[in-house]
Amino acid sequence: MKKILWLLSIIFLLTKLSYSQLNCSNFLSTRKAEPPYKMSSLSKSAVSVSGHTYKYEVPLSADKEYRFLFYASPAFNNNIHFKIIDKNATPDPSDDKVILDLPGENPETNNARGTATLASYTDAKTGEEVHPYFDIVPQHATQLEVIIEVKEAPPQKDEFGNTYSEVVKGCIAVIILEKPMESF
Amino acid sequence: MRKSYLILIFFSFSLLIFSCKKEKKTEQKASQAIEQNDTSEVEIFYLVPSPDDIFGFASSSDLYFNPSLPNPPENVDKYNNTKLQELNFGVYSADLAYCAAFGKKEETKLYLNVVKQLSEKIGLAEVFNESLISRINNLGSNKDSLIAISNDTYFDIIRYLEKYNRINSLAIIAAGGWLETMYLVINLASYSENNPTIQKIADQKIIFNNLYRFLQQNTSDPNVKAVFDEYTKLKAIFDEFELVKVDDKHNMSVDGDKIIVGSSVKIVINKEQFIKLHNVINEIRADFTLNK
Numbered sequence: 001m002k003k004i005l006w007l008l009s010i011i012f013l014l015t016k017l018s019y020s021q022l023n024c025s026n027f028l029s030t031r032k033a034e035p036p037y038k039m040s041s042l043s044k045s046a047v048s049v050s051g052h053t054y055k056y057e058v059p060l061s062a063d064k065e066y067r068f069l070f071y072a073s074p075a076f077n078n079n080i081h082f083k084i085i086d087k088n089a090t091p092d093p094s095d096d097k098v099i100l101d102l103p104g105e106n107p108e109t110n111n112a113r114g115t116a117t118l119a120s121y122t123d124a125k126t127g128e129e130v131h132p133y134f135d136i137v138p139q140h141a142t143q144l145e146v147i148i149e150v151k152e153a154p155p156q157k158d159e160f161g162n163t164y165s166e167v168v169k170g171c172i173a174v175i176i177l178e179k180p181m182e183s184f
Numbered sequence: 185m186r187k188s189y190l191i192l193i194f195f196s197f198s199l200l201i202f203s204c205k206k207e208k209k210t211e212q213k214a215s216q217a218i219e220q221n222d223t224s225e226v227e228i229f230y231l232v233p234s235p236d237d238i239f240g241f242a243s244s245s246d247l248y249f250n251p252s253l254p255n256p257p258e259n260v261d262k263y264n265n266t267k268l269q270e271l272n273f274g275v276y277s278a279d280l281a282y283c284a285a286f287g288k289k290e291e292t293k294l295y296l297n298v299v300k301q302l303s304e305k306i307g308l309a310e311v312f313n314e315s316l317i318s319r320i321n322n323l324g325s326n327k328d329s330l331i332a333i334s335n336d337t338y339f340d341i342i343r344y345l346e347k348y349n350r351i352n353s354l355a356i357i358a359a360g361g362w363l364e365t366m367y368l369v370i371n372l373a374s375y376s377e378n379n380p381t382i383q384k385i386a387d388q389k390i391i392f393n394n395l396y397r398f399l400q401q402n403t404s405d406p407n408v409k410a411v412f413d414e415y416t417k418l419k420a421i422f423d424e425f426e427l428v429k430v431d432d433k434h435n436m437s438v439d440g441d442k443i444i445v446g447s448s449v450k451i452v453i454n455k456e457q458f459i460k461l462h463n464v465i466n467e468i469r470a471d472f473t474l475n476k
Contacts (some may be wrong), residue, residue, distance in 0.1 A: 025343040040338060041234035046227075055228045056395075057262075059390040060446065062383075099443050103436075135442040140430070141387035142446030143394075165231040178237070 001023055024171035029070055031155050037067060037177035045173035049154075050076065051165070056146040056174050060138040063070040067177040068134045068146075073170025077152045080172070084134075099144075100134060137181070185186040224393050232358045234342070235278035235365045236335040239285045246381055247372045249286035254279035255364070255473045257298045262474050264376050266306065267407040270353050271472045273302045274277045274360025277338055283333040283370050287327035292334065296320050299337065306353065311340045335423060352405040355398055359411050360472065362395055375458045385461070386453035389422045426452045 027045035042058055060066060072080055084100040120131045136144070153166045241329070253274050263269045280295035297320075300312050319326075319333055345354040366388060373381045396419055399412040430450045470476050 023347055025347045038335075039339070041335075041342065042231045044229055044230065044231060044283050051343070053226045055226055057228065057230045057394055059231065059233065059394055061233075062387060062446065088446060088449050095448065097445075099445060137442045137444050138446040139444055140446040140450045141390055142449075143390050144445065148281060 024173070027171050027173040028175070031071075031175060033177045036179040038179065040049075040176040040178040042176045042178075043174065045171055046071070047072075048072075048076075048148070048150050048170060048172040050079075050150050050168040052150055054056040054148045054150070054172070056148070058144045058146060058174075058176065060136070060142050060144060062138050062141045063137070063181050064178045064182050066136045068136060069131055070148075071131075071171075071173040071175065073172070075168050075170040076150060076172075077153075079153070081147075081149040081151065083147040083149075084136075085145040085147065087145055095098070098144075099136075121126075148172055195235065210320055216267075228397075228401075230394040230401070232362060232395045234335065234338045234397060235361045236284070236331060238337060238362070238365045238388075238391070239281050246374070246379070247369065247386055249282075249288060250372060251291070253368050253371055254291075254295070255280060255300075255475065259473060259475070260298050260301055263302070263305075265309070267307050267410060268472070268474070269302055270356040270407070271360035271411065273306060273308075274357040275364040276302060277334075277341075277357070278361045278364035278368065281331075281334045283337070284327070284330035284442070287325070287330060289323065289325040290354035292330045293320065293323055303341070308341055308344060311337070311344050316340070335399060337432070345450065348421050352408050355402045355408050356411055358395060359399060359415065362391065363465065363469055363472065366465050370458075370462050370465055375455050382453060382458065383451075385458070386451040388424055389425050389451050392418060392422050414471070417468070418461070418466050419462060421457060424434065424457055426454075428452050 010061045025094055028039075028043055031039070044056060046054065048054060068084070070080075070082055072078065082100070082102040083098060086097045088095050088097065099149050120129050122128070123130050129177055134161040150168075150172070153168050155163045155165050234402075254270065257276075260272070260276075263272050276298045278294055280292060280299055283291035283295055300309075300320075303309050303312060316337065323329070323333065341357070342354065345351070345357070366385075369381070370385060373379070373385065375382055392415075396412070396415055399408055399415060403409040403412050428450050429448060
């Protein structure tokens with residue numbers, strides 16, 4: 001009987017594992033916001049592929065403060081360029097402003113805030129592990145464009161000496177937390 | 185004993201085959217999405233907030249709970265095709281958020297049940313698992329817990345639709361939810377300059393444009409196309425709203441680490457545009473909910 005139960009547990013786990021491989025929505029459901037923040041319904045997680053660019057058009061309301069966090073599957077090795085543009089709600093692209101430009105992980109920057117985009121780091125003051133975040137406050141309602149460029153994996157050579165780039169597939173999540181603006 | 189092992193082996197294989205089938209389906213869907221990328225190189229996601237998130241409106245002093253505004257629960261039986269069922273699923277989700285935002289326990293429970301009923305018709309019954317049903321049955325009267333359950337239900341539905349790549353359904357539900365939220369707010373507010381609620385209605389131009397483009401991305405589906413065509417009337421009105429340059433960044437005091445955005449343009453709606461928007465919202469809503 002013990003053997004049967006053991007076997008069933010293994011099968012259940014295998015089933016679970018194989019099914020959850022590309023389920024990017026798990027990226028969102030496993031993360032909880034800490035008060036006073038709550039998870040915004042604008043948060044989004046999607047299947048992403050190396051060599052492709054993804055744009056997230058995010059409408060922001062003027063009565064809230066937002067916190068942006070980025071997460072990516074380890075398969076991408078943080079080889080991702082993040083950029084946030086304030087579209088300012090105007091149809092004139094010359095009014096757009098780049099408000100954040102994060103060219104991917106750089107080991108030399110040692111996860112300093114504002115340069116590290118993905119890896120968690122230990123806060124020197126509290127000793128707690130934190131994930132880099134960016135606090136954004138809209139003065140008037142606006143549209144942010146989050147551009148995520150998943151760079152191609154470094155080229156490799158096959159057995160015949162031909163160069164190729166491996167296509168990496170994984171999940172990238174833009175987690176958006178929100179709270180009422182303090183002055184409201 | 186040997187027989188039970190045979191049954192177990194058969195059961196195990198069935199489970200594995202089932203899981204492989206499911207995984208294959210997920211991968212196929214993922215690869216379909218990737219193929220779409222190949223043609224455009226850049227994939228764009230237009231994000232639309234949930235009715236709960238839009239109901240930050242509820243804090244405004246000129247909004248109140250009007251029980252005659254939400255779509256009556258008994259209308260649920262009128263919706264006999266997928267388009268109407270999905271649209272009104274969004275409509276009822278917004279009504280649910282409205283009741284929760286004003287702490288109306290009995291109404292919240294009523295609309296949770298309507299949403300559950302419609303979810304069964306559009307293949308979302310799985311979202312209402314035992315844990316959610318138990319939460320509904322033991323619902324307290326605390327306003328925060330009502331908002332939390334309304335929010336969580338909508339969140340779970342969106343994640344479920346994304347997980348199974350039901351993007352067309354998601355677009356229609358988002359369209360229905362946004363329309364009902366606007367219907368409730370615009371029928372509660374009266375126009376006056378410098379009214380914060382009116383400003384929030386003007387700001388919906390940004391959210392509407394996202395919703396419109398999201399629908400546009402999916403017009404290969406006839407149901408989405410029908411909704412998109414209706415929303416073209418609204419697009420024409422929102423396009424009339426004026427964008428006024430402002431420069432009052434210095435008036436805002438925030439923590440130094442925070443990034444200020446949206447500081448140079450404000451959206452403005454005048455009385456005539458407000459009335460036009462009010463009328464078209466009411467007209468489309470009557471059409472979608474069959475309240476004529």
